[in-house]
Amino acid sequence: MAFLAGPRLLDWASSPPHLQFNKFVLTGYRPASSGSGCLRSLFYLHNELGNIYTHGSVLYHLFMCHQGGSPVYTRLLALDMCGVCLVNTLGALPIIHCTLACRPWLRPAALVGYTMLSGVAGWRALTAPSTSARLRAFGWQAGARLLVFGARGVGLGSGAPGSLPCYLRMDALALLGGLVNVARLPERWGPGRFDYWGNSHQIMHLLSVGSILQLHAGVVPDLLWAAHHACPPD
Secondary structure, eight states: OOOSOOOOOBOGGGSOGGGOOOTTOOSOBOOOBOHHHHHHGGGSOOTTHHHHHTOSSHHHHHHTTBTTOHHHHHHHHHHHHHHHHHHHHHHHHHHHHHHTTTOTTTHHHHHHHHHHHHHHHHHHHHTOSSHHHHHHHHHHHHHHHHHHHHHHHTTSSOOOTTHHHHHHHHHHHHHHHHHHHHHTTTTTTSTTTTSSSSOHHHHHHHHHHHHHHHHHHHHHHHHHHHHHOOOOOO
16 A cells, blocks of 8 residues: 655654554654645555554544644544444444344333443543543443343343354454553564554454454344344233
């Protein structure tokens, strides 16, 4: 992807303070750039290039070096967190819908409750002071999903055979990605060696893609099952 000559890149100590969130990535920081300069960075090598091309919400990584500084960065981070929360929310609603397909008295309450919980989690993530705090904020949603999975696992819920393992792998991959990102691995073990490729944030992105694919693999048969399944009479 990188085929243009870029500007002189900065080291960690020379980068803006709001971009100094990973002290184990030592080089490759873009200088403060205009909007067009940020777009141009799609085509030269720097330490966010891998993140840009592996992220569903590309705006945060693409424009984080904008010359508007910390205020622009804060808005971009908030937008990114909203995207994560939205995926966590909309991805779980069809799972809840299918799991409680034969419990119509409980399903609306569960759907509303999870949506409200997601709103709280999203707000906590938006106001979190650190990466680990943001991970804990989204943990509330994960905990609620585990309750739904547990209900299905013990026979209190319904759904397509084979979907539940997909959902468990979905959350396992998402959790692993979050932990890798918080731990700053593997760059913690070799500062400077993973500045451009193979660092924790890129690994998290790839694991997130795998998580979403597992969600798709579970939800599609679940919805097909729900469309044709007849619940037993009370």
